[in-house]
Each structure stands twice: as structure tokens, then as C-alpha cells.
Amino acid sequence: MASIIGILVVLVASLIVGSRGVRALRGTGDFLVASRSIGTRANATAVAGEYLSAASFLGVAGAVMKIGIGGMWYPIGFTAGYVTLLVLVAAPLRRFGGYTVPDFVEGRLGSLPLRRLIAGVAFVISGLYVVPQLKGAGLILSDAAAVPYPIGVAATAAVIAGIVVVGGMRSATYLQAFEYAVKIACVAVPAVVLLIALHPAERSDVVRLEGTRFATTTAVTLPAHTALVIGQPTAVEVDGVATTLPTGPVSFAHRSRVVFAAGERVPAVSGQAELGGSTWQRPLISLPGVGHPLYLTLSIVLTFALGTAGLPHILVRFGTNTTGRDSRRTAVGTVGLIGFFYLFPALYGLIGRALAPQLYLTGGTDSVVAVLPGLTKVGGGGVLSAMTSAGAFAAFLSTSAGLLLTAGSAISHDIVRRDRARLDSIPLLRWGVVGATVIAAMVSLAARDIDISICVSWAFSLAVSTITPLLVLGIWSDRLTPAGAAAGVVSGGVLASAAVLLSLTSMPHAGWWAALLSAPAPVSLTVAVVVMLAVSSRTGRTVPRSVSRTAMARMHRLDPVE
């Protein structure tokens, strides 16, 4: 009940905050980049609000609990992404003066077909990112408030699209900055209370390095077809019948209620690291059945650290600052704000491992942030749970707002518009957002069973293999040609997507092939860069010298002295 109230409060407050951003909109710049008038602090808060999606609010804690300490590398990669953005992209992209990534591509390389190709890539990346957000919002509404899933998805999509359609980027900015405040409060306060409420015995359970034991007598309802690996003979009650599970693998064909006594060791789920065991404790990313943890860690961290600079919905936010210097300040502020946020999610995973090991056995680790506060004995657990639910909902809202704006502008501003000499019409931009929202909501309704983390990691793989190399080479080298850019984007994008699809359909057992399919970025990024440079050097100087030189001068010129 408290959770519904928390979510409703966030929803109503978001509508009020978003409506405060509504101004008369006269042109593309008002709608897409809030007239370039957002201050650095407000923009950094909005970038952080937009970036901290459900993958951060719920997924990081779940990853730490499920795969172990190595899960802490994910948020490090997310944060490092803003250092890359600061160093390689922020100021030159702002100084160039376009609105969207396709604007940059066309202005820099002078090719309309390339603009459309990149707009298509930007649309796919935003779509892969927004579908799991809408899906998550629908699920949380159906869990907390028993709202039917389709209605939850449709209502959330309608609220966000309403705010963005009416108020454009300025309303989205206010909304996102507000949701950052909601998220930081809703992740930090319950985490601190949980830490303080730990008994000394629980505290030593949390930092124990050898396996995990049930702190209290724990009843677990195992899903059908659960296979466990028992480390030592364990006395349990299975569906009311007392028995002892012998050492070795045990499988449960049907849904079973298993009661473990306090002090018994938590068995491993077959194929996964034992909760708190030596693989779990290893500070590297290990995915079930893949192996090669060092390669996975390096590759996944690299994907996030470089891929963030290729996310179209993040890049457009950096266009809302007034100068290149300001957009650098925004990037630094974002590193601070999201770094502060990421101090907390891992705590839920670490404490959850000791206090709620049943989530590991049932495969529910992604709900540890929502469930754990309810287990605290200090009282107020209901309020704390409501806070984390509200925070998760805020994450869905703020991330979707930026994504729908970007996906919408990819349709209206970048693909449909034929005559680039004319200004966009505001109604066309608004219809673009409506169209993108309808598509995203319909896919979300159909995609109820799709894993949130797969969509988001696909989006990152795609960004790091297409837009990141295109931007970095376009900004720092004057050799790039439209043919080279197109060839590199297509080969990088095809490789990254093929790896994701292959890993879904025919994942091999362990070995290098499995590791490569799980984290393809080192290969797909390298191929994209090599193809871009090689094809560019063979297609010669197809960009007129005046266009290329003017573009370089614009990006690297100094800001006007105040």
C-alpha cells in the first residue's frame, strides 16, 4: 500500500515539475535543446537523472548479489563513461552547433544518406533502451498496485510523452533533475538505515568470505526445474516433509516449498557462482557458464566507458549548455553526481546476500533493492520499501523522457524532414515524439518476457561500435569520408548485433567463443575503427575541403571571451 502512495507521489510531482518547464516554443532549438540556456549544475543533475535508469537503480544491486563482487565493475564503467565524454566529445560537439548526432554527421561530412543511416542507428539504440524502461514501469505498477501490465505501460508512456510533447527539452530537463533528487534520496536513506540496523552478528555475516549461511529459518518457494548443488548434507523440509539433502546436485521438477534451518549453508544454484563462495568473492565479472572473467571484465568495462559517449539521448543533453566550456563542466558534475549515487546500490547486494539469500535461490536478485528494506527490524520498513519502489519508478520516468525525445527527433528532425533549409515545425517534432512513444509502448507490450539487461547491454554494444568511433574520428581527425563512416558504422553495428542475437539463440558452452559473444565490443569496435579509416583513405577527399575545414574550426575554436 505504501508503495502505491510513493509511486503516485512521484507521478504527480513529476507532472507538476514538468509543467513548470513549459514555455512558448518557437523553433527546433527551443524544443530539442531548451534554447541552449540550461546552466551547468541543472544540466549535470538532469544528465545524471536521465542516465540512472532501472539498470542502475535495481540492476547493479541484483548483479552484485547474483554474480558477486565483480558486479561492482558495472557502475565503475558507467561513471568512467562521463570522463570519456568530457575528454573526447562534450565541448567539440557543443561548439559544432547541431542538435542531434545526425545533425553533426551531416554537417561534418556533408552527406544526407549518411544522416539518415545514423538517425536509424540512433532510433534503434534509443528504442532498445526505452523498451525495458517502459516494461519495468509496467511491472512495478502491477507488483505494487495490481495495475494490469498493459495499462501500467500505457499510462506511464502517456504521462512521459505528455510532458515531453508539451514542454520539449526544458520540461524534460526539469523532470530529470527532479528525478535525480528522488533517486538519490530513495537509494541512500534506506541503505544507511539498513547499515545502521545491522546487528554485529549480521555484520560479520555480510563480510564473511566463505559461503553464506541462513541467518534465520527460511522458507523458499523454488520455481519448477530448479537445480541446486548441495555443498554439505543439509537438513530441510520439502513441502512439509523433513529430509536431508545429500551432497551433490539436486533438482526440483515442480514448484516446491523448501524450509532451511538457521545456520545451514545456502546451496549453489546449478551453473551459477555459489552465493559468497570463492567465485562470487573474486573481484572480476564472471557470467554463468562463460568463463574468461578477466576478458569479460576488461571488455564490459570498456563497453560502458566508451559506449556512454555514443548514446544519442545523453549527447543531445550536452547541446543544452550555452558554451563548450559549460558542457565540459556539465560532464564533470555528472561524474560527481552519478559516482555519489553508485556508492549505494552495491550495499543492497552485499547486505542482501547475508539477509535475503532466498532471492538468490528463486532467481529474484533484481528485486533485492525493493525487498530488503522490508526485512529491516528497526520499524519503518514499509516506508523504506515504498521509497525504493518510488525511486525505481522515478528511474523509469526520467530515462524514458530523454529517450522518447531522442527517438522522436530521430524520426521527425532527422529522417522525415526533406528540406534542410527550412526550420522544423513544432507540430512535426511533437508528432515525432508521439510516434516514437506509440512504437515503444507497443513493443513493450509484446516484450513482457524480454530480459531488461539484454536490451540495455545490446544498446551499449551498438553505441560503442557505431556512434562512439564515428564521433571520436569525426571530431579529432579530418580524414573521415562519408563512405568510410558508413562502412564502419554498418560493420561495427552488424557485428555487435550478430553477437547478441547468436548469444540468445545458440550460446556455446564456455570457452572463448562464449566470452566473445557475451562481450563483443573489443572486436566490433576495432573492426569499426579499422574499416572507417581504411575505406576513408581509399575514398580520398570526398568531403569538400571548405566543409571539412570549417567543421574542424567550429569544433575546436575557443569560446567567445565574455
Place this chain on the structure above:
Amino acid sequence: VTAPRRHRVMSPQTRAALGLPPAAGGEMPAVEDRVVAADNAGLAVTMRVQRNLAFRTMAMLLGALILVPLVLAGAPVLVRLRVGSVPLSWLVLGVAFYPLLLLLAVRHRRAVDRLEAALAARQARGSD
């Protein structure tokens, strides 16, 4: 008979202010762009300085992101070390990385701001 399409005519400066590409046909860069492009030497110096700084910070960032996993993989004994009761590797990954990333970002921003201010001052002197 179709009527000719109507175009809104704008000066190059207005187009630049609105973030539009140069008008089709007339490849007339905005005045500001022409001034900057005329100063090719200045641009080359600015780009070289910016590129060197960017290279240095990226090397430090990627170096840290590559070295720390290598060290952790090569020395599993680190997993057993504790600071107080908390394992050292938890503190490194869960806490220590974030202030270091912020420090790297702040230092880079300051260095670029300083260099650009110095370049701007030099160009202003040169054009007097």
C-alpha cells in the same frame, strides 16, 4: 503547375546561431567561421594542445581500468586482505574508484580551461 517552394532566407550568422548547416548551393561559411578558418595556424595549435591533453587523460583513464583488473586477477591474495573488517577489494571497487574518477575529470577540465584561456589571450594579442 506546382508553385515554387518557399524558402526562409536567413543570413549565414542566423543560420549558425540556429545550428543549421550552410545554405544549400551557396557554400558561404558564417563570418565567425571565416575568421577562425583564416587563422589556420591558430587552429592547428589549438587542436594539437587539445589533442595532447585528451590523449593524456584518456591514457590515465584506460590505464586504470585495465591495470586494476589485471592486478586483481594476478594477485588473488588481495581478496583476503581486509581494512578493519571490510575486504580491501570491496573498498577499491565500491568506494575508491569514484573519487579518483572525479579527480581525473576535475583535473582535466581545469587543464583544458587554463590552456584555452592562454591560447585565447595569445590570439587576442596577436590580432591587435
